Amino acid sequence: MGYTAIEKVLGRAASKPGARAGEVVHPIPDLIMIHDGVVQSSKLMLDKIGINRLSNPEKVMMVSDHDVLYGSAKAAERGSFNRKAARDWKVGNFLMSERVAMAIFSQ
Amino acid sequence: MFYFDNDTHATNAGAVGAFGMRLGPEITTVLATGTTWIEIPQTIKILLRGLLQPGVQARDIGFIFRVS
Numbered sequence: 798m799g800y801t802a803i804e805k806v807l808g809r810a811a812s813k814p815g816a817r818a819g820e821v822v823h824p825i826p827d828l829i830m831i832h833d834g835v836v837q838s839s840k841l842m843l844d845k846i847g848i849n850r851l852s853n854p855e856k857v858m859m860v861s862d863h864d865v866l867y868g869s870a871k872a873a874e875r876g877s878f879n880r881k882a883a884r885d886w887k888v889g890n891f892l893m894s895e896r897v898a899m900a901i902f903s904q
Numbered sequence: 905m906f907y908f909d910n911d912t913h914a915t916n917a918g919a920v921g922a923f924g925m926r927l928g929p930e931i932t933t934v935l936a937t938g939t940t941w942i943e944i945p946q947t948i949k950i951l952l953r954g955l956l957q958p959g960v961q962a963r964d965i966g967f968i969f970r971v972s
Contacts (some may be wrong), residue, residue: 801947806923808944810906818946820949825943830924835910839932851936889953891965 826856833861836879842887855889908934 800808801818810824831837836859843849851857859879868875883891890902905922910931915922925942927933933940951964959971 803947806906816944818944820944821941823941824906825939826908827905829934830907830909842932844935848936851935865953
């Protein structure tokens with residue numbers, strides 16, 4: 798029996814050709830996306846357990862598409878935090894919303 | 905292409921033949937380790953017949969499936 802597109806994609810990513818639906822795998826992603834709404838919680842969580850660098854920062858795409866124009870002081874503070882986190886983590890791709898679609902589809 | 909995302913919009917990548925998987929807060933595990941475990945999902949076939957009525961868009965069909 799043939800393989801579905803998802804089985805092929807995840808089998809390749811997990812270096813497990815022939816993987817089938819229902820199997821548990823550990824795929825290595827081509828890209829890791831995170832948006833501005835969760836950067837702060839993720840950074841604080843990782844800092845708390847002593848993890849101050851990312852496994853593959855060159856694969857990370859940090860997107861600011863929720864608070865692009867800061868409408869409040871809180872939003873501006875979070876934006877500043879996120880930019881610092883991107884620098885600290887050496888994130889490979891930090892993008893504002895208008896460039897997101899082009900960046901994703903060009904890869 | 906395969907990618908992990910924290911957001912539910914990850915599945916939009918299907919429009920260009922990529923597979924994006926939404927993890928939510930578990931994205932933190934991927935940031936730290938480079939991967940996480942997932943169960944390969946099944947694929948289902950949906951056949952739609954007929955025409956959409958005026959004013960009904962493809963997104964409306966998506967919402968029906970979402971709540972089904």
